[in-house]
Amino acid sequence: MSLWTTVILAGALSLATKLLGYLIPHEWLDGPLVSRVMKYLPIALLAALVAVQTFGGSNGSVVLDARAAGLLVATIALCLRAPFLLVIVLAGASAAILRAFGIG
Amino acid sequence: MTTLTEQTKPVARQGLWVGIATGLYGTSFGALAVAAGLNIPQAMVLSLLLFSGGSQFAVVGVIASGGTGLAAVTTSTLLGLRNAFYGLQVSRLLDATGPRKVLAAHLTIDESTAVAIAQPDRERTKVGFWWTGLSVFLFWNLMTFVGAVLGNALGDPKKWGLDAAASGAFIALLWPRLTNTRTRITAVAAASIALLVSPHAPAGTPILIAALAAVVAGALPDASEGDDGEAIIDEDLPHPQLDHSPFADDGSLLTRREWRERRHQGGAS
Numbered sequence: 001m002s003l004w005t006t007v008i009l010a011g012a013l014s015l016a017t018k019l020l021g022y023l024i025p026h027e028w029l030d031g032p033l034v035s036r037v038m039k040y041l042p043i044a045l046l047a048a049l050v051a052v053q054t055f056g057g058s059n060g061s062v063v064l065d066a067r068a069a070g071l072l073v074a075t076i077a078l079c080l081r082a083p084f085l086l087v088i089v090l091a092g093a094s095a096a097i098l099r100a101f102g103i104g
Numbered sequence: 105m106t107t108l109t110e111q112t113k114p115v116a117r118q119g120l121w122v123g124i125a126t127g128l129y130g131t132s133f134g135a136l137a138v139a140a141g142l143n144i145p146q147a148m149v150l151s152l153l154l155f156s157g158g159s160q161f162a163v164v165g166v167i168a169s170g171g172t173g174l175a176a177v178t179t180s181t182l183l184g185l186r187n188a189f190y191g192l193q194v195s196r197l198l199d200a201t202g203p204r205k206v207l208a209a210h211l212t213i214d215e216s217t218a219v220a221i222a223q224p225d226r227e228r229t230k231v232g233f234w235w236t237g238l239s240v241f242l243f244w245n246l247m248t249f250v251g252a253v254l255g256n257a258l259g260d261p262k263k264w265g266l267d268a269a270a271s272g273a274f275i276a277l278l279w280p281r282l283t284n285t286r287t288r289i290t291a292v293a294a295a296s297i298a299l300l301v302s303p304h305a306p307a308g309t310p311i312l313i314a315a316l317a318a319v320v321a322g323a324l325p326d327a328s329e330g331d332d333g334e335a336i337i338d339e340d341l342p343h344p345q346l347d348h349s350p351f352a353d354d355g356s357l358l359t360r361r362e363w364r365e366r367r368h369q370g371g372a373s
Contacts, residue, residue, distance in 0.1 A: 001172065001173025001174060001177075002173070003141070003142060003146060003167070003173070004146065005173060006163070006167070006173035006176050006177055007142070007146045007149050007150055007153075007154075007163070008149065008153070009173075009177050010150070010154050010159070010163050010176065010177045010180045010181070011149060011150060011152075011153030011154040011155075012153070013177065013180075013181045013184075014153070014154040014155065014156055014159060014180065014181065014184045014187070015153065015209070015210055017181060017184050017185060017187055017188050018184075018187045018188060018191055018209040018210060018212050019191075019206065019209045020188040020191065021187065021188035021189060021190060021191020021192045021193075021195060021209065021212065022191045022195040022205055022208065022209045022212075024192075026192055026196075029188070029189065029192060030192075033322060033323065035189070036321075036322035036323075036326075037318055037319055037321075037322030037323070038185060038186060038189055038322070039322065040286075040287070040290050040317070040318035040319075040321040040322050041182060041183075041185065041186070041315060041318040041322075042158065042183055042186055042281060043278065043281050043282070043287050043290050043291050043294070043318065043321075044290055044291070044293075044294035044314055044315050044316075044317040044318035044321070045162070045179060045182060045183050045294070045311060045314070045315055045318075046158065046183075046274055046277050046278040046281070046291075047278055047290070047291035047292070047294040047295040047298075047314070047317075048294045048295060048297070048298035048310065048311040048314035048315070049161075049162060049165050049166075049179075049274045049311055050271060050274040050275050050278060050295060051294075051295035051296075051298045051299050051314075052165070052169055052298050052299070052302065052310060052311060053165050053168075053169065053267070053270050053271045053274055054268075054271040055299055056169050056302060058170075059303075060302040060303040060304070060305065060307065060310075061302075061303060062299050062302065062303070066265070066268060067267055067268040067271055069268070070265060070268025070269070070271055070272060071268070071271045071272070071275060073272075074271065074272035074275050074276065075275060078275065078276060078279045083125075084129050084276050085128050085129045085131075085132065087272050087273075087275070087276040088129065088132045088269050088272040088273050088276065089132075089269070089272075090272065091265070091268045091269050091271055091272025091273075091275075092264060092265035092266055092268050092269030092272065093265060094265065094268065095265030095267070095268030095269075096263065096264050096265035096268075097265075099262065099263060099265065
């Protein structure tokens with residue numbers, strides 16, 4: 001799949017998903033099991049994305065490098081209630097500084 | 105949209121500020137998108153057409169880690185499913201029709217839903233939804249463009265730690281959802297599954313396999329919350345549960361006192 005196909009398909013499916021909520025009868029998606037799974041779905045996906053983005057190496061290997069330090073700093077910032085953008089900047093800056101010293 | 109009154113003006117202002125704050129981190133999305141190999145128009149189309157922060161970060165995250173387009177699209181769509189559930193709830197409060205309904209659907213994201221359903225009456229719900237949705241849309245796209253141009257100028261993304269910045273973005277999106285033991289266990293389980301299967305599965309698919317953790321977490325009985333399935337809206341979003349809707353069955357507005365009484369009764373509406 002080319003990058004453009006990916007971008008347009010992901011966008012179209014996003015809009016279709018949102019429209020679904022406005023068009024289908026309420027009862028269809030109102031079951032307790034569906035709602036409960038839907039509550040945990042973003043949590044599982046985002047946690048998996050954190051793991052792969054931080055520790056993923058080439059060919060599916062698991063590696064520890066400057067990204068892990070970035071994640072650690074981001075987590076500390078979140079514990080200190082830092083705003084979203086600051087968390088991102090601190091994560092990136094920590095990794096950049098380590099790499100400037102030839103680590104990770 | 106109707107003209108603003110003394111009552112709705114603060115809600116509009118709140119929506120505007122939510123848009124500016126959210127728009128700011130559109131900069132990081134733009135920069136990460138070009139770091140993942142997208143060009144500026146592709147980053148822009150994601151913000152204009154996909155328009156759902158977490159899903160957009162997921163697309164570029166999966167692509168950056170070498171995943172296929174199919175894995176990127178599937179992850180982003182699964183992550184965006186919650187928007188359909190937001191739509192189920194806000195569509196009843198907006199009564200938009202025709203093209204306006206399509207626009208409302210497109211603007212249905214975490215932020216607009218949160219501001220809309222936190223309002224005590226129907227008029228402010230509408231103002232909150234539209235002002236927040238349009239303001240986030242405007243600033244998010246504007247700042248995506250700024251970020252993409254900046255990212256392009258930076259050169260080697262690793263030198264600037266942009267890969268670690270993406271980790272930071274995901275953990276920051278995840279963090280407010282970790283509200284109790286089960287959500288935390290789900291997160292740890294999903295992260296472990298993803299890393300355990302990644303040497304054996306094609307790039308991008310470990311994230312989808314890890315989504316199974318959500319199915320298990322949702323299916324197992326949980327004594328700490330009711331079995332009424334009202335937990336779909338994230339706890340971090342400031343709002344009264346819709347089961348405690350400020351509207352009577354015929355759609356008329358309850359008085360504040362009636363509404364509070366209903367909430368104390370457990371939301372029998």
